[in-house]
Amino acid sequence: MTRNAPARPHGRPHRRLAVPVAAGLVALSPLALAACTAKSSADADAITVNATDTSCELSADSAQTGQSTFEITNNGSKTTEFYVYDDGDRVMGEVENIGPGLTRTLIVNLPQPGDYETACKPGMVGDGIRGTFTVSGEAQQPTDKSAKLVAAAEGYKRYVVSQIEALQETGQQFVDAIKAGDVESAKARYPLVRTYYERIEPIAESFPDNLDPRIDLREADLAEGQQWTGFHRLEKDLWVTGLQPDSAAMADQLMADIDELADGVSAPDFTVDPLQVAGGAQGLLDEVAATKITGEEDIFSHTDLYDFQANVDGSQAAVASLRPIIDEQDPQLGTQIDQRFDDLDATLAQYHQGDGFVTYDQVTEEQRRELSQKIDALSAVVSQVQGVVASA
Amino acid sequence: MSRRSLFGLAGAGVVAGAAAGGAVGTAVGRATATDHSAMAGTVDFRGAHQAGIVTPAQDRMHFVAFDVITDSREKLASLLRTWTSMAERMSQGLQATPDGATGSGEYSPPEDTGEALGLNPSQLTITIGFGPGLFVGAPGTPAEGVDRFGLAARKPAALEQMPRFMLDALDPARSEGDLCIQACANDPQVAVHAVRNLARVGFGVVAVRWSQLGFGRTSSTSTSQETPRNLFGFKDGTRNIKAEDTDAVDRFIWVDGADDQPWMAGGSYLVARRIRMRIEPWDRTTLHEQERVFGREKGSGAPLGQDDEFDPLDLQSKGPHGLFIDEDAHVRLASAEENGGIRILRRGYNFTDGSDGLGHLDAGLFFIAYCRDPQKQFVPLQQALSRNDLLNEYITHVGSAVFAVPPGVDSGDDYWGSALFA
Numbered sequence: 001m002t003r004n005a006p007a008r009p010h011g012r013p014h015r016r017l018a019v020p021v022a023a024g025l026v027a028l029s030p031l032a033l034a035a036c037t038a039k040s041s042a043d044a045d046a047i048t049v050n051a052t053d054t055s056c057e058l059s060a061d062s063a064q065t066g067q068s069t070f071e072i073t074n075n076g077s078k079t080t081e082f083y084v085y086d087d088g089d090r091v092m093g094e095v096e097n098i099g100p101g102l103t104r105t106l107i108v109n110l111p112q113p114g115d116y117e118t119a120c121k122p123g124m125v126g127d128g129i130r131g132t133f134t135v136s137g138e139a140q141q142p143t144d145k146s147a148k149l150v151a152a153a154e155g156y157k158r159y160v161v162s163q164i165e166a167l168q169e170t171g172q173q174f175v176d177a178i179k180a181g182d183v184e185s186a187k188a189r190y191p192l193v194r195t196y197y198e199r200i201e202p203i204a205e206s207f208p209d210n211l212d213p214r215i216d217l218r219e220a221d222l223a224e225g226q227q228w229t230g231f232h233r234l235e236k237d238l239w240v241t242g243l244q245p246d247s248a249a250m251a252d253q254l255m256a257d258i259d260e261l262a263d264g265v266s267a268p269d270f271t272v273d274p275l276q277v278a279g280g281a282q283g284l285l286d287e288v289a290a291t292k293i294t295g296e297e298d299i300f301s302h303t304d305l306y307d308f309q310a311n312v313d314g315s316q317a318a319v320a321s322l323r324p325i326i327d328e329q330d331p332q333l334g335t336q337i338d339q340r341f342d343d344l345d346a347t348l349a350q351y352h353q354g355d356g357f358v359t360y361d362q363v364t365e366e367q368r369r370e371l372s373q374k375i376d377a378l379s380a381v382v383s384q385v386q387g388v389v390a391s392a
Numbered sequence: 393m394s395r396r397s398l399f400g401l402a403g404a405g406v407v408a409g410a411a412a413g414g415a416v417g418t419a420v421g422r423a424t425a426t427d428h429s430a431m432a433g434t435v436d437f438r439g440a441h442q443a444g445i446v447t448p449a450q451d452r453m454h455f456v457a458f459d460v461i462t463d464s465r466e467k468l469a470s471l472l473r474t475w476t477s478m479a480e481r482m483s484q485g486l487q488a489t490p491d492g493a494t495g496s497g498e499y500s501p502p503e504d505t506g507e508a509l510g511l512n513p514s515q516l517t518i519t520i521g522f523g524p525g526l527f528v529g530a531p532g533t534p535a536e537g538v539d540r541f542g543l544a545a546r547k548p549a550a551l552e553q554m555p556r557f558m559l560d561a562l563d564p565a566r567s568e569g570d571l572c573i574q575a576c577a578n579d580p581q582v583a584v585h586a587v588r589n590l591a592r593v594g595f596g597v598v599a600v601r602w603s604q605l606g607f608g609r610t611s612s613t614s615t616s617q618e619t620p621r622n623l624f625g626f627k628d629g630t631r632n633i634k635a636e637d638t639d640a641v642d643r644f645i646w647v648d649g650a651d652d653q654p655w656m657a658g659g660s661y662l663v664a665r666r667i668r669m670r671i672e673p674w675d676r677t678t679l680h681e682q683e684r685v686f687g688r689e690k691g692s693g694a695p696l697g698q699d700d701e702f703d704p705l706d707l708q709s710k711g712p713h714g715l716f717i718d719e720d721a722h723v724r725l726a727s728a729e730e731n732g733g734i735r736i737l738r739r740g741y742n743f744t745d746g747s748d749g750l751g752h753l754d755a756g757l758f759f760i761a762y763c764r765d766p767q768k769q770f771v772p773l774q775q776a777l778s779r780n781d782l783l784n785e786y787i788t789h790v791g792s793a794v795f796a797v798p799p800g801v802d803s804g805d806d807y808w809g810s811a812l813f814a
Contacts, residue, residue: 275499340596369599370534373461377596387500 045069046105049120051098052076056120056129065113065137070095072120073103078355079192081121084108084133087327088334089341090320091159092116096166096196097124111140123355124195125309127345145392148324153272156321157265160200160272163314164262167196171258175251178234178243187238191298191306191356194231197258198307199314201287202280203272207264214257220296229253232300239300274322278386281318284311285379293372295360305357308371309348312378316341319382322389329388333381340378347374431578432512437483439800440658441646444517445737445762446635448614450576453606453741454583455664455758456591457569457793458598459533460526465541469813471597475520475590476807485513488589505592508585516577518586520808521662521795524551525570532564546812548653550661550765551796557778559788566666566791569601574662574760580607602791604666606741606758613739619693619701623669623742623755624786626686627693630701631727633737644735644769645762655811658799661766665774666743666791669756674786685782687721695723705729720780731776736769737762756787766794 046069050057053076072082072095083094084106093108110116113136119128170193177186197204197215204212215230222228229250237247244250264270291297292308319326319337326334347370351358363371435443460468478488487493492504527547529535553568575586584605591600610622611629615636619627633640649657674682683690693701697709697716707724709716717724728735739762744755763769778784798809 278499373459373599376599377461380592380595383501387497390497390499 046071049073049082049118050075051080051082051120051122053078053122054129056082056118056131058118058131058133061118061131062134062136063110065111065135065140067107067109068135070106070108070118071103072098072106074098074100076100076122078122079124081124081128082106083117083119083121083128084110085117085119085320086112086114086323088320088323088338089117089316090323091155091317093158094162096162097169110135113137113139124192125352125355126349145325145328148328149274149389149392152274152277152321152325156274156277156318157272159317159321160203160265163196163200164258164265167193167258168262170196171255175255178238178251179248181243183238183243186234187301190231190235190238190301191303194298194303195306195310197231198284198310199317201311201314202276202283203265204261205283206276207261211257211261211264215254215261218291218297218299220299230257232298235298235300274325274389274392275386277318277321278389281315281322281385282379282382284315284318285375285382287311289372289375289379293368293375295363295368298360302359302361303357304360305348305351305363309357312341312344312348315382319385322385325389325392326385329392330384333384333388336381337378337385340374340381344371344374344378347371432514434484434513435515435517437480437518438802440802441660442517442519442797442800443483444519444574444576445645445660445739445797446613446641447515447517447576448617448635449609449611449739450515450517450583451578451607451609452576452580452583453609453758454575454580454587454603455606455760456573456575456587456603457523457601457664458571458573458591458594459530459601460540460570460597461599462597463535463540465813467597468541469807469809471594472520472809472813473807474593476801478589478593479518479520479586479808480801482508482586482589483513483516483518485511485516488593505585505589507588508582511579511582511585514577514579514582516575516582516586518590519574519576519662519797521572521574521797522551522809522812523568523570523572523793523795524553525568527551530568530570543812546653546655548647548651548656548796550652550767551794552767554663554766554774554792554794555771557774557789559778559784560792561788561790562792563790566602566604568793569795571598572662572664572793572795580605604743604758604791605745606743608742610740610742610757610759611738613737622757623671623744624674624682624686625690626682626688627701628740628757629738630688630693631705633735640735641737644764645737647764651764655814656796656798657811660762660764660797662795662797663759663761663763663766663770664791664793664795665759665761665789667757667759668754668788668790670786670788671753671755677786684718685722685786687717687723696721718782720782722777722781722783725776725781726773731773734769734773736773762797 048059049070049072051072051074070082074080077100079100080098081094081096082098084092086092092110093106095104095106098104116133116135118131118133121128170189174186174189174193177189201212204215216232217228217230218232219228219236231254233250234247234254237243288308288311292304292311295302295304297307298304323334351363435447437443462468482488487504489503493502493506493509496503524530524547525533526541527543529538529540573587573590575583577583587603609620611632612619613632613635615634619630622628633644635641645660647656647659679690683696687696688694689696694703695705695717697706697711705723705727707717707727707729724730740757740759743758744753746754748754761770798812801808
């Protein structure tokens with residue numbers, strides 16, 4: 001959702017929250033981040049991952065604490081993703097949008113000994129094909145609270161960066177399809193590109209100059225005389241009016257705005273603080289409750305369930321990055337949150353069709369109500385995270 | 393007697409009721425200074441029976457029905473404990489949790505939503521009921537036919553969905569529910585605050601199915617109250633069971649432990665019907681026809697052929713044109729005399745939910761009946777009415793629900809439904 005632009009930057013409380021806590025926290029090194037997502041040459045000790053549509057085979061299922069390198073080859077026919085998770089599906093590292101036939105590298109820091117999980121997600125939906133990955137050796141991570149907060153913010157920023165990289169990549173393909181006049185291809189790509197945006201939308205909302213409205217404003221929220229750009233303008237071109245004389249220019253503008261977002265996130269002064277992460281997790285669920293559940297977000301394409309799942313995934317990733325702090329402060333809360341996410345994911349899974357979802361106009365009022373109940377239930381527990389993190 | 397002086401008397405009558413029933417208590421009686429404080433006082437939450445049944449009807453209501461969306465008996469019982477504690481506090485005019493509106497820290501959502509801060513308790517009563525779906529999953533829900541909480545064997549026989557009555561046009565989105573909360577108060581914001589806070593702590597365990605706001609009581613439940621008027625302009629509830637008539641209360645409202653399920657001893661049953669009134673056609677009806685439909689005079693409320701509201705209802709009296717009270721007049725068909733002595737406690741509210749798309753008021757009566765056995769009391773009564781009542785030309789029943797209302801909360805750590813879950 002992106003509602004009218006002017007109110008948004010002032011309306012998000014987590015921006016204000018950044019002040020008291022952020023100072024002591026995160027000054028992330030861009031270099032360290034680059035290392036995490038490097039696509040550079042193969043490492044001699046790299047663990048190879050053979051990903052197909054039905055399997056996820058690793059050449060090794062254990063490693064020492066510290067950096068591990070995974071080289072993932074998609075030998076399947078569906079686009080896939082590869083994740084390394086800690087407890088509660090805390091994302092330790094991931095590679096998005098690995099097309100069929102492609103090989104990508106993931107370097108991930110696993111500082112604590114213990115059992116992690118790996119997952120390939122053919123078609124980019126569901127829990128994926130899971131495996132246990134055991135790490136042994138000396139713990140490398142400092143255990144004091146401020147260090148945990150820093151680690152949480154770093155973890156979430158890694159996630160954001162990976163999503164934005166995939167957003168740029170898939171966005172370019174979408175834009176190219178529009179400029180080539182290939183409506184069918186563009187339509188197929190539209191919900192997938194949005195997935196990467198919707199997972200991290202609160203980050204986009206935190207940037208100035210109406211970046212989020214430029215990318216994601218809905219027609220219903222336009223002010224009189226305001227220019228309408230972004231995803232939903234192109235959605236209308238593709239599904240309702242047919243491509244317009246300025247559709248190609250609009251596509252280029254979208255790409256430029258996405259690049260601006262990527263630049264913003266990789267700028268040296270871009271920081272994330274844990275309270276902001278918690279607020280973002282809540283914000284994503286609020287978006288589902290406000291505009292996805294009603295079907296007004298993707299009103300032309302009815303691809304709302306892709307956005308819905310993406311918001312939920314993004315919220316889960318944000319909460320998971322805070323998991324060590326939550327577990328320390330309120331062990332029961334993390335378990336409750338896991339249950340509620342599982343419950344919602346299981347409900348969403350009923351609407352899977354092929355690699356994606358049924359169109360939202362096929363979801364009945366009764367079914368929408370059930371989804372709404374699950375979102376309310378989840379949101380009620382996620383709303384406690386910010387307080388828990390603040391008291392850490 | 394003026395409305396104001398009537399409220400002055402409320403205290404005296406109510407204290408007597410408290411001694412007998414235990415549901416209504418001290419703070420209302422305390423209101424000796426002004427009428428205003430009587431309206432603003434508190435009603436005892438604890439007692440053998442729940443408050444909000446024979447309690448003198450407050451002016452406002454917020455009613456809500458929930459679906460229970462968990463399968464965990466433990467989570468459900470835990471919510472009922474939490475609800476009981478919050479409800480008791482709010483009935484006393486306190487925040488839902490101690491210092492809940494501002495005391496839970498800057499980074500947590502407040503535990504009390506805060507819109508009742510600084511308002512009087514306004515005689516708030518919060519009453520809970522259990523729908524059939526709590527015992528055996530309700531039709532059309534994912535839990536259909538399932539004994540989710542191990543309570544099926546404890547389902548009272550009287551707790552059955554209403555049969556279909558003639559002319560019913562029920563909207564499933566305004567009917568039934570696994571749980572209900574009736575919040576009544578003399579300040580609408582106090583009633584809404586209560587329901588809102590109970591709903592928000594319930595997310596994940598219960599989900600709101602439907603709700604209704606009522607703005608004007610349509611019956612009196614105490615001899616201390618003047619008979620109010622419904623939206624058709626007629627006095628309603630003249631012959632209602634009054635709290636002071638303890639024989640009738642015991643006979644027709646409170647469940648005896650020997651009736652069926654021991655856990656229901658001291659409880660009651662609540663039947664809710666959302667009755668849409670066709671306001672505009674009614675307003676174009678002559679006074680003569682309006683009075684014939686009800687069987688009473690519009691001005692005084694007297695039965696036709698009599699002079700005063702409380703004159704006896706003489707169903708056989710005739711004038712020059714035949715029976716004073718028509719064969720199908722509402723008052724006749726609803727009377728105990730014509731229904732083998734059956735009586736119910738009416739506790740309804742007027743409602744207006746704005747207008748429909750045709751420029752007509754979406755308004756009517758949110759009818760609430762309390763009775764000892766709805767199958768033996770409400771059902772035969774409504775069957776008689778639905779077949780013949782002259783009023784049927786002007787009303788449609790659009791929502792329906794039935795709930796078992798457990799007894800009151802008594803000792804220290806007792807909670808709503810504790811006997812059921814024990």
